[in-house]
Amino acid sequence: xxxxxxxxxxxxxxxxxxxxxxxxxxxxxLSVYWYQQSLDQGLQFLIQYYNGEERAKGNILERFSAQQxxxxxxxxxxxxxxxxxSALYFCASxxxxxxxxYTFGSGTRLTVV
Amino acid sequence: xQLLEQSPQFLSIQEGENLTVYCNSSSVFSSLQWYxxxxxxGPVLLVxxxxxxxxxxxxxxxxxxxxxxxxxxxxxxAAQPGDTGLYLCAGATSGTxxxxxxxxxxxxxxx
Numbered sequence: 001x002x003x004x005x006x007x008x009x010x011x012x013x014x015x016x017x018x019x020x021x022x023x024x025x026x027x028x029x030l031s032v033y034w035y036q037q038s039l040d041q042g043l044q045f046l047i048q049y050y051n052g053e054e055r056a057k058g059n060i061l062e063r064f065s066a067q068q069x070x071x072x073x074x075x076x077x078x079x080x081x082x083x084x085x086s087a088l089y090f091c092a093s094x095x096x097x098x099x100x101x102y103t104f105g106s107g108t109r110l111t112v113v
Numbered sequence: 114x115q116l117l118e119q120s121p122q123f124l125s126i127q128e129g130e131n132l133t134v135y136c137n138s139s140s141v142f143s144s145l146q147w148y149x150x151x152x153x154x155g156p157v158l159l160v161x162x163x164x165x166x167x168x169x170x171x172x173x174x175x176x177x178x179x180x181x182x183x184x185x186x187x188x189x190x191a192a193q194p195g196d197t198g199l200y201l202c203a204g205a206t207s208g209t210x211x212x213x214x215x216x217x218x219x220x221x222x223x224x
Contacts, residue, residue, distance in 0.1 A: 002155065043156070043201070043214045056211075090155050101146045104155030 003027065006091050006105035014113055018079040021108045023091030025072055030095065031055070032074040033102060034066055037088040049074055081112045117202055117215035125221045126192055134187045134218045136202035145185050145204035147176055156201055182207075192222045 003026035013019055025032050034046040045058030049068035060066075063081075068074040078085060088109050092102035120135045136145070144163045148156035160169050162178035162185060169176045173196075175188040185202055202215040 002157070004155075042217050045212070045214075088153075092155070100144060101158045101161050102156075103158065104148075106155050107153070109153070 002103050002105060004029075004091060004093050004103050004105035006089075006108050008108060009106065010109050010111075012111045012113060013081060015081055015083060017081050017112075018077065019081065019110065021076040021078070021089055021091075021110075023074045023076070023093075023105060025074070025091075025093030026103050028095060029093035029103070030072065031093060032068055032072070033092045033094075034060075034074070034076050035090045035092065037090060037107075038086075043090070046076070078110070083112050086110055086112045117204065117213055119200075119202060119215040119218045121218060122216065123219050123221075125223065128193055128222055128224050129191050130222075132189050132192060132220070134189075134200055134220070136185045136187075136215050138183050140206045141182050142204035143182075143207045145178055145182075145202060147185070147187055148201045148203065150199040150201060151197075156199075189220075192220075194222045194224050196220060197222050 005024040007022045011019055030051045033048045036044045036046055046060040047066050048056040052068050063079050066076045088107045090104050090107045092104045094102050118137050124132060126132055144161055146161050147159045149159055150156040160171055160176045162169060162176055165180045165182045167178045173190045177186045189196055197220060200218045200220060205212045
């Protein structure tokens with residue numbers, strides 16, 4: 001157990017639908033990062049939050065949004081889902097805002113049918 | 114675009130063999146990390162290297178950071194089936210602090 005909790009572990013939904021992925025960071029970590037991993041692609045950075053504020057944005061689609069709440073858990077909202085959104089979505093956390101290695105959760109496998 | 118190129122992309126070897134995975138970039142990194150990811154799981158941090166020329170050992174795994182902090186290598190001695198997985202290097206480039214992941218090396222160790 002890495003200490004980073006992601007729910008749900010698996011999600012199957014239809015095209016056009018909206019889903020919410022949840023992440024609880026490791027205790028004491030203020031930064032939360034979201035990544036997408038498809039079969040033929042590596043880890044694609046989506047977005048980072050630090051202590052409740054958006055800190056950095058990667059290749060995140062406009063249909064996707066995220067937030068970090070006062071208790072530091074984070075949610076990634078994916079809307080108007082397309083088949084191509086099927087992927088593993090990982091949350092990671094770290095103590096500080098700078099990269100010295102992240103702790104990853106076990107991911108949410110999203111399948112859009 | 115800053116890239117971390119890993120080679121080889123795929124590697125299939127017999128148990129007991131040695132192997133080396135390379136991670137190269139044209140950019141200087143303030144630090145570099147290596148992760149291992151097993152199917153269906155998140156990447157697990159193995160090591161962080163910070164100083165140019167630094168060598169770190171983790172049991173049968175030896176990690177080296179290049180003198181110029183632009184490249185790194187991971188050497189596994191006497192590979193075991195439990196070493197099977199996707200190996201990723203990652204780091205933050207000096208000056209930009211943008212954290213990027215390498216292209217990955219998929220290792221399979223056959224018993």
